[in-house]
Structure formats: structure tokens, C-alpha cells
Amino acid sequence: MPGGRPRVASALPDEVVEDILARLPVKSLLRFRCVSRSWRDAIGSPAFHRLHSNKRAGCRDRTLFVRPSGHRQPFYAWQYSNGGAVEQIMGALFCLTDGNVFPLTKSCRGLVLLRSYEYDTHYIWNPATREIMTLPDRTPFQMAGRNPRPPLSYGLGYCSMTNQYKVVRLYHIAEPANSTVCEVLTLDKSAYWRPAATKPPLCRPTRSYNKHGAVFCNGNLHFIGDQEGGAITTFNVTHETFGSLVPPPELNRYELTELDGCLCAYPSRSFCRPGETYCIWFLTDERWKKLCCIDWGTMPEPERELLRTNWFAPLGIYHNESDKAKKVMFGTGSCKVFVMDPNNGVPEIMFSLEGMHRDDIFPTMGLFEESLAPVGRTSEDIIKSSPSMRVWWPVLSRLPARMVGRLNQVCREWRAMIKEESFINEHLQINNLNKSPQVMFTDGKPEMFKSMEKFINTSDVPPLIDVGSRVVCSKPCHGLIAGSFTSYDFVCNPVTDYYKAIPLDKDRRELRGSSLHEDIAWRAAHCTEDAMFAGRFGLGYDEEIGMHLLVRLAYMERNLATKTYKLECKVRYINDLFWERVEPPPKPVANMPPQYANGKIYWIVDAELEQMPSALEILVLDVITRKFEVLQGPPCIGDNNKCMSILELQQVLCVAISHHTTGIMEIWAMVYSGSWSVKYNIELKRFSPEYSTKLTTPLAVDARDGRILLSTGRSLGYYDPKTAELEIIYRLGGHVEGKNLQKTFA
Incomplete structure (x- = not known):
């Protein structure tokens, strides 16, 4: 106003x-x-x-999400009701493993179950909010170590009574008891899988290339049996009870989906030959009826060619507001969407992803409805919200690793907690604080890591290696040890008996023989010595994502006479299946094992391949950036009659230089700004010939008293820098000739 x-x-x-x-x-x-x-x-x-x-x-508005065929591809969304622009809704590297990631189920009240085929990892994803969560425990406890792996099928359902989402997995175990197991994970409530409320009937879920999960419709999940014309096993998500359905009589190999609230069945083959029909059946009043049939023979060749694809499946019912007609919407492995009128079977292209020229055998797309439904808390958040788990967490984290491994089987709550990455890191820090090195002997083979204490004051012989054999073991890197011998690299945890063999021959992944031991022996007999050099395999730890990084170097060419060489470098995370080539180091790598310290892996430069060798140089690989740089090593003053090795002592990079003439070993430590200072001077000539400069290698420093653990290959001893005295703690007897000890730490 x-x-x-x-x-x-x-x-x-x-x-x-x-x-x-x-x-x-x-x-x-x-x-x-x-x-x-x-x-x-x-x-x-x-x-x-x-x-x-x-x-x-x-x-009725639904949005199409699509992911192109191939590795590291992003997800896109397209609102087909208004014909809007295609929008990227999840980046290629966003929280997903490498490989083929595809929708395993249709959207269930806004949430989609995704699967990584190569790693068998499953995710819960909300395309509208763009939240995603990795499901825990990708390998069921009862399936661990079984080869071949039993068939396993996943499904996502919703309980309207409790407003809870449940992920259900069903698998069959043939031995020792022919049985079927059903496990349930309630999102945002449980950190572990539990048995279903009732026991499942004996059934064998279909493998189906693990491309399709169970279908949720009218409160039930529907699992297909793995036999021709097999029955459908139903699972009521609310009451967790089981039932069965008979599939349409005309379908032998089929898949299931949900269309407009009805359970539908369709042929599993992606393309029919002329003269065959592609029929979609829907279940109504407990009876199967044909929704539509496509006669490929009557379809013109150009239109039939458009539908020739490796994956072909109905996505939903398309409601055309202009003519009130209902059409069936189909998706293809080449990221195309067709709609067909059931009355005439003529396909119309509705959507095609621009620039897509590949075809996939896996589902590339799906429809989702907008929802604010959260994907749920992570298993770690759920565990830490439990008062009892908050009490047990600090207790278990202070126990020895082998005892924790046994307690892993006490209950599901403890097993879920012990498998958490944050628990593993906390246990690692607590149990290695101010403690003496735990020495273990090994020959590099599975289950052959034995504690030194078992052989002190006994006549038992530890695992040994032949003198001159090429077996290399690293120091622990966040609980894991890397090793190499002629035909294999490996990563292991000596305490838990975890062992992952990584053959050099990437094209031969299957075992040669009936066991890993026989496979190692076969590859050792068929592998050339040129493939083995001590610096070829490194292990680091990426602090940003909490994963171990493997690094493999290989000389493709190496000529000492002409000083020419060609190096290749590949990296991968420990759970990845694929190696990624990165820029090789700018200098040649010496025949010495690498060392990891504080987020970086270090190698000594091979001066024999340098055109104009200068002072000692060290190659440095940053684990996070995966970039190499060259670092100047400590000054090498004096005679040339010496040997060098690189090592890590108390998380500090060190270089040991042994002078054969004077009988003195210098241990240099890297300090600020890449400068070096002498940290220890060890007068080995007092303990020669057993501890000569040519045989002795420093291994570790005792955190309690500062003594240095030395090894000659046949003897272990602690050198005290304060008193300059040496205490022998273990020595191979004279009855064991031609053998050496290979040491590592737990």
C-alpha cells in the first residue's frame, strides 16, 4: 500500500x-x-x-539408463517421455571395478542391483540420487575355496510391511551334502548375510552367464532353475517362504522379467532364425498367456538386421498417449531401444546411443522410476553403530592375527567386523607397535611359511631353498608380502595362509596339474631364466582407496655390450584381473628386490646399462600417481670393491653399502629433501667369515631395543649398535648342505 x-x-x-x-x-x-x-x-x-x-x-514416467559395452564406461540417462537430452549420471571410474558392469535386475522402487562380471562384485545403485553402495562378502562363506564355483543367483526385493529392501542370493552346493542355500541381506540394517527364515527346496539356480538376476514381482522373487524347462522357485520377500511355478510349456530356455506389474517369460536366445517366432508370455490368474509374438520371417530384412544383436530383452510397456496404444519396449546389446506394436510386430527405433558401434552379451540398459530411497549404510557404519560391536572391536584388534583368524568363525557379526578394511588396518598398526620382527622361513610355495621359533633348539629343518636359486620375498606391506621365483609372482599373508599366485604367462591362467603346487612345478620347468630378475615385482599400498598395488617390470630387450634395453611396466590393484600399462621407468632397473616405504616403491638403477654411469641412483614410483622419478642415492666414497642393497628400516628408506676391503657395512638413511646420512656402521670383519660383507644383509630393526637383524642365508643374528656385539639366534646345521634360508616377516 x-x-x-x-x-x-x-x-x-x-x-x-x-x-x-x-x-x-x-x-x-x-x-x-x-x-x-x-x-x-x-x-x-x-x-x-x-x-x-x-x-x-x-x-508412468520412467527414465532409461544405459551403459555402453566395454570396460570403464559411464552410465547415461534419457527421459524418453519428453525426449530430453542424454545426461551422464555416473562416471566411468566412480566406485566401480574395472570390467563389465551391468544391471542384474530391473529397478525395484528406485533401486537397481548392478554386477561386475569379472570380479563378481554387486552394487546397490539409485540412478536418481546417484548413490551407490558395494555389497559385502562377495563370496559366500560356504562357497569359499570351491572349484568350480557353484551356480549363484542374486535378487533385489522390497518388503512393504517393514519398508525394507532385501538382497537375496540362492546357490546350490553339491558336496558334501546336496543342498540349496538361501541368504538374505537387509539393506541399512544388517552388515552380513543371514540364512532365510525358512529352508529352501532343493534347486539349482541358472548360470545364464550370470547376466540376469531373480525377478521381483508382486512381493516375490522368482529364480529360474538350471535345467531345460526348469521350474521357477519363488521367494516371498516379506515372510521369507518358498514356492514354485511351472514356466510356459513352449519355452525351454527362457528368461523372466516384469512388465506392467505382471511376471513375464521370454526366450533367452537373442535372435531367432526366419520361420521362428519370439513370444512373450505373461502370468495372470496363475495361468500363462501370450502377450505378443514376433514372426521374424515376415519381417523385412533391413528391420530384422537391426535386431540382430547379442542381447535382446523386453524393458517395459510403452504407453503412447497420442493413440492410447500399448507397445513393448526392447533393449539391445548395441544400446538401441525399439518399440513394437503387439498387433503388427513392426520395430521402431526409439533411442540409439550416439557413437556406439559395439555389441554386448550383457544387459546394457534398464528403466528406473524416480525415488529418494537410500542405498543404505555401509557394513562398517552398521557395525560401528552396534554397542556390542563397539566393545568387541578394540578387544579383537589387539589379539594375534592367527587367533583373530580362528575367531572369524565364531559368528556372522564377528566375521563381518574382521573383514572390514578399517579393522584390518587398525589391527595391523596395534599388533606391530614396539614389537620384535616375527621371522618366518619359506620356500615361496603356498602354506610353506613357518615361524622361526618352531625350529630353535630342535632338530627340525625349516623350508629351504637351493643355493643359487632365485626366490625373492619382500618385507610386509600393510600385512601382505610379495614374492617371486622363476615361474611365478605371488602375494600372500603368512599368518592367515592367504596366497595369490600370479603366473608370468598371462595367456595361460588354468592350472597345469591338479593343484597349485603341481602348477608351480610345471611352470618352473617351462620358464626361461631370462624372465627372472629380482626387481621385476613390487608391492605398494594406495592410502587413498585402501588397496594394495602390484607392479610388474619386464625387460623386453637387454644388451650389456651395447648398453641398450627396453623396459615395460604394468600395474594393477590386487583384486583386479587386468594389468594396466604405464610409462616405464626412465632408467634401467637393477637385479635387486624393490622396497616400499611411505606410499612409494624404490628400485636401484642398474649402472651396467647406463651409457655414462654416475653416482648411485634410485627409481621412485608414487603409488597414487603411478609416475616414476629418479632420486640421487647416498655418495659412494672409497673403493669399488663393494656391494649395495636397498631396504626399509622402521618405515625409512635405507641403502646398505658393504665395503669388502675394510669389512664395514654402512647403512645410509634418507632424510628430508632427499638427502642422506649414515645411520649405522657395522664392523662385520669381527664376525667374519660367517658374517662377511659379501654374505650379510640387514633385514630389520627391533623396535624394542634398536638391534639390527642380520642374515647370511644360513645364519640369523642381532647386531647391537650400542655394544657392537652380535647375538646368533638361528643357524643352519652342518648336516644341511647346499641349502639356504629364505626369510620374511609376519
């Missing part, structure tokens, strides 16, 4: 604001969380999630 005070609009009632917000799309609601704390709390509450879901229950 002129001359009057401006009116202030009265605030809308909270229930009105909530009703308005519940009608908005998810993308808008995610932005509106930033308006105020009250809006953020309201939008994030479970009650609002249910209200938003109910408001949009009658909405």
Missing part, C-alpha cells in the same frame, strides 16, 4: 510445504536440501521418502 508498511506473507503450514515438495522430481529435491536445515531433515526422513514414493506411484 502506498505510504504503508509492506505486508509480510505468512508462512505456509509445514504439511502444505511437505505436500508440495513430495510432488517434485528428485533432482529438484536434492538441490532443495540446501535451503535450510528443516528442509534437509524433512527431505531426508524415511516418512518423506514414502510420501514422495506414494505421490509418484501412479506416474
Whole structure:
């Protein structure tokens, strides 16, 4: 009003604001969380999630998500109801493993179950909110160590009674008892898989290339049996009870899906020959009826050629508002979407991803409805929210690793906690604080890591290696040890007996023989010595993502006479299947084992291959950036009659230089800014010939008293820098000739 005070609009009632917000799309609601704390709390509450879901229950709008064929591909979204632009909704490297990642199930009230084929890792994903969570325990406890792996099928369902999402997996174990196991993981509630409330009937879920999961429809998950014309096993998500269905009589090999609230069956073959029909059946009133049939023979060749693909499946029912006709929407492995009128069977291209020229055998797309449903807390968050687990966590983290390994089988709660990465790191730090090195002997083979204490004051002989044999073991790197011998590299944990063999021949992954021991022997007999040099295999730890990184170097050419060489470098995380080539080091690598310290892996440069060798140089690989650089080593003053080795002592990079003329070993430590200082001077000539400069190698420093553990290959002793005395703790007897000790630490 002129001359009057401006009116202030009265605030809308909270229930009105909530009703308005519940009608908005998810993308808008995610932005509106930033308006105020009250809006953020309201939008994030479970009650609002249910209200938003109910408001949009009658909405038929669905969004297409698609991921191109190949590794490290992003996910895209397309709103087909308004013909909008294609939008990237998840990056290629976002929380996913390398390899083929594809939708295993249709959207279940906004959530999609994804699977990584190569790593058998499963994810819960909300395409609307773009949240994603990795499911725990990808290998069921009862399936561990079984080869071949039993068939396993996953499904995602929703319990309307408790408003909970459940992931269900069903698998069959033939031996020792012919049985079927069903396990359930309740999202945001449980950190581990538990048995279903009732025992499943004897059935064998289909492998189906593990491309399709169980189908959720009308409160039940539907699993297909792995036999021709096999029955369908049903699982009620609310009551966790089982039932069965007979598939359509005309289908032998088939898949299941849900279309417009009905369970549907369709042929599993992606393409039919002329003269064959492609029929989709739907279940109504407990009877199967044909929804539509496509006669490939009557279809013109150009249109039939468009449908020639490695994966072909119905996605949903397309409701055309203009002519009120219902059409079936199909997706293909080449990222194309077709709609077909059941009355005439003529395909119409609805969508094609630009620049896509590959075809895939795995599902490349699906439809999802907008939902605010959270993917749930991680297993670690759930564990730490439990009062009892908060008590047991610090207790178990202080126990010896072998005891923790046995306690892993006490109950599911403890097993879930012990497998958490944060628990493993905490246990590692606590159990290695101010303790003496735990020496173990090995010959590099599985289950052949024995504690030194077992052989002190006994006549028992530890695992040994032949003098001159090429077996290399690293120091522990966040609990794991890397090693090499002629035909194999390996990563292991001597305490838990974990052992991962990595053959050099990438094209021959199958075992030669009936066991890993026979395979190692076969490869040792058929591998050239040129492949073995001590610096070829390194192990580091990526602190940012909490994973071990493997590094493999290989000389493709190496000529000492001409000083020419060609190096290749490949890296991969320990759970990856594929090596990634990176820029090789700028200098040649010496025939010495690498060392890891503080996020970097170090090698000594091979001066024999240098055109103009200068002072000692060290190659450095940053584990996170995967880039090499060259570091100047300590000054090598004096005679040339010496030998060098690189090592890590108390998390500090060191170089040991043994002078044969004077009988003195110098241990240099790298300090700030890449400079070096002498940390220890060891007068080995006093303990020669047993501890000569040509045989002696420093291994570790005792954190309790500062003594240095030395090895000659046949003897171990602690050297005290304060008193310059040597205490022998273990020595091979004279009755063991031609053998050496290979040491590592637990």
C-alpha cells in the first residue's frame, strides 16, 4: 500500500510445504536440501521418502539408463517421455571395478542391483540420487575355496510391511551334502548375510552367464532353475517362504522379467532364425498367456538386421498417449531401444546411443522410476553403530592375527567386523607397535611359511631353498608380502595362509596339474631364466582407496655390450584381473628386490646399462600417481670393491653399502629433501667369515631395543649398535648342505 508498511506473507503450514515438495522430481529435491536445515531433515526422513514414493506411484514416467559395452564406461540417462537430452549420471571410474558392469535386475522402487562380471562384485545403485553402495562378502562363506564355483543367483526385493529392501542370493552346493542355500541381506540394517527364515527346496539356480538376476514381482522373487524347462522357485520377500511355478510349456530356455506389474517369460536366445517366432508370455490368474509374438520371417530384412544383436530383452510397456496404444519396449546389446506394436510386430527405433558401434552379451540398459530411497549404510557404519560391536572391536584388534583368524568363525557379526578394511588396518598398526620382527622361513610355495621359533633348539629343518636359486620375498606391506621365483609372482599373508599366485604367462591362467603346487612345478620347468630378475615385482599400498598395488617390470630387450634395453611396466590393484600399462621407468632397473616405504616403491638403477654411469641412483614410483622419478642415492666414497642393497628400516628408506676391503657395512638413511646420512656402521670383519660383507644383509630393526637383524642365508643374528656385539639366534646345521634360508616377516 502506498505510504504503508509492506505486508509480510505468512508462512505456509509445514504439511502444505511437505505436500508440495513430495510432488517434485528428485533432482529438484536434492538441490532443495540446501535451503535450510528443516528442509534437509524433512527431505531426508524415511516418512518423506514414502510420501514422495506414494505421490509418484501412479506416474508412468520412467527414465532409461544405459551403459555402453566395454570396460570403464559411464552410465547415461534419457527421459524418453519428453525426449530430453542424454545426461551422464555416473562416471566411468566412480566406485566401480574395472570390467563389465551391468544391471542384474530391473529397478525395484528406485533401486537397481548392478554386477561386475569379472570380479563378481554387486552394487546397490539409485540412478536418481546417484548413490551407490558395494555389497559385502562377495563370496559366500560356504562357497569359499570351491572349484568350480557353484551356480549363484542374486535378487533385489522390497518388503512393504517393514519398508525394507532385501538382497537375496540362492546357490546350490553339491558336496558334501546336496543342498540349496538361501541368504538374505537387509539393506541399512544388517552388515552380513543371514540364512532365510525358512529352508529352501532343493534347486539349482541358472548360470545364464550370470547376466540376469531373480525377478521381483508382486512381493516375490522368482529364480529360474538350471535345467531345460526348469521350474521357477519363488521367494516371498516379506515372510521369507518358498514356492514354485511351472514356466510356459513352449519355452525351454527362457528368461523372466516384469512388465506392467505382471511376471513375464521370454526366450533367452537373442535372435531367432526366419520361420521362428519370439513370444512373450505373461502370468495372470496363475495361468500363462501370450502377450505378443514376433514372426521374424515376415519381417523385412533391413528391420530384422537391426535386431540382430547379442542381447535382446523386453524393458517395459510403452504407453503412447497420442493413440492410447500399448507397445513393448526392447533393449539391445548395441544400446538401441525399439518399440513394437503387439498387433503388427513392426520395430521402431526409439533411442540409439550416439557413437556406439559395439555389441554386448550383457544387459546394457534398464528403466528406473524416480525415488529418494537410500542405498543404505555401509557394513562398517552398521557395525560401528552396534554397542556390542563397539566393545568387541578394540578387544579383537589387539589379539594375534592367527587367533583373530580362528575367531572369524565364531559368528556372522564377528566375521563381518574382521573383514572390514578399517579393522584390518587398525589391527595391523596395534599388533606391530614396539614389537620384535616375527621371522618366518619359506620356500615361496603356498602354506610353506613357518615361524622361526618352531625350529630353535630342535632338530627340525625349516623350508629351504637351493643355493643359487632365485626366490625373492619382500618385507610386509600393510600385512601382505610379495614374492617371486622363476615361474611365478605371488602375494600372500603368512599368518592367515592367504596366497595369490600370479603366473608370468598371462595367456595361460588354468592350472597345469591338479593343484597349485603341481602348477608351480610345471611352470618352473617351462620358464626361461631370462624372465627372472629380482626387481621385476613390487608391492605398494594406495592410502587413498585402501588397496594394495602390484607392479610388474619386464625387460623386453637387454644388451650389456651395447648398453641398450627396453623396459615395460604394468600395474594393477590386487583384486583386479587386468594389468594396466604405464610409462616405464626412465632408467634401467637393477637385479635387486624393490622396497616400499611411505606410499612409494624404490628400485636401484642398474649402472651396467647406463651409457655414462654416475653416482648411485634410485627409481621412485608414487603409488597414487603411478609416475616414476629418479632420486640421487647416498655418495659412494672409497673403493669399488663393494656391494649395495636397498631396504626399509622402521618405515625409512635405507641403502646398505658393504665395503669388502675394510669389512664395514654402512647403512645410509634418507632424510628430508632427499638427502642422506649414515645411520649405522657395522664392523662385520669381527664376525667374519660367517658374517662377511659379501654374505650379510640387514633385514630389520627391533623396535624394542634398536638391534639390527642380520642374515647370511644360513645364519640369523642381532647386531647391537650400542655394544657392537652380535647375538646368533638361528643357524643352519652342518648336516644341511647346499641349502639356504629364505626369510620374511609376519
